[in-house]
Amino acid sequence: MPIVRDHPRLAVFFFVYYASLLVYGALAGEAQTAFYALFLAIAATIVTLVYARVRLSTVALWGLALWGLGHMVGGLVQIGGDVIYEHSLGHGQLRFDKVVHFFGFGFATLAAFEILCLTIATEAPRRSTAIAAFFIGLGIGAINETVEFLITLLPGDSNVGGFSNTGWDLVANTLGAATFALIATRRAAPLTRAHGGPDVPVR
Numbered sequence: 001m002p003i004v005r006d007h008p009r010l011a012v013f014f015f016v017y018y019a020s021l022l023v024y025g026a027l028a029g030e031a032q033t034a035f036y037a038l039f040l041a042i043a044a045t046i047v048t049l050v051y052a053r054v055r056l057s058t059v060a061l062w063g064l065a066l067w068g069l070g071h072m073v074g075g076l077v078q079i080g081g082d083v084i085y086e087h088s089l090g091h092g093q094l095r096f097d098k099v100v101h102f103f104g105f106g107f108a109t110l111a112a113f114e115i116l117c118l119t120i121a122t123e124a125p126r127r128s129t130a131i132a133a134f135f136i137g138l139g140i141g142a143i144n145e146t147v148e149f150l151i152t153l154l155p156g157d158s159n160v161g162g163f164s165n166t167g168w169d170l171v172a173n174t175l176g177a178a179t180f181a182l183i184a185t186r187r188a189a190p191l192t193r194a195h196g197g198p199d200v201p202v203r
Helices: 002-006 008-028 033-053 058-076 096-118 126-152 163-186
Strands: 191-193
Touching: 002 008, 002 033, 008 033, 008 058, 033 058, 033 096, 058 096, 096 126, 096 163, 126 163
Parallel strands: none
Antiparallel strands: none
16 A cells, blocks of 8 residues: 555554554453444555555654544543543643544644645635635544534433534634644645646645
8 A cells, every 4th residue: 555655564564553552451450342343443544545546744644643543542441440532631622532533633634734735726826725724624624523412312321422522623624624734835846646646736
């Protein structure tokens, strides 16, 4: 696979933490282990297929990989009887999962920006492309919240939280997408098409 060939350290990093945390979750009896196994496998497959067509930057790829790590650690590892996602970082709704949402959907927005720049928006101004990527990031966040809602309908404790948690997740998603959309407009390095195609400058 091109992504494994071009980024072997990234591939090893992902497979090591993916397998290790699945084993940990299974041994700990975490009910969400199967969900994380499926969710991360689908996400990794999507990134792999996208990379075969559009060479995402190293920053975007590592950001997405770290997002997966944060997601699995937060949902499977327990401290004091609660998964890390349930722990506050100091006050109220400022919890670990909100940080993961902020950076995760931020990097998803950055990846969307790079994909747009090399596909349907090669001639578009950077600012317009970043705005479009921002809304794509919000859409991915909405899909995530939809999946989490459906999980709450299943038997057992999902660790997802209630309506307030969903609302604050959406706030974190929005702030992350907006922040990284702004960062995307400041990036000067050109991106490269897959299959040895020419560099496409982004205005």
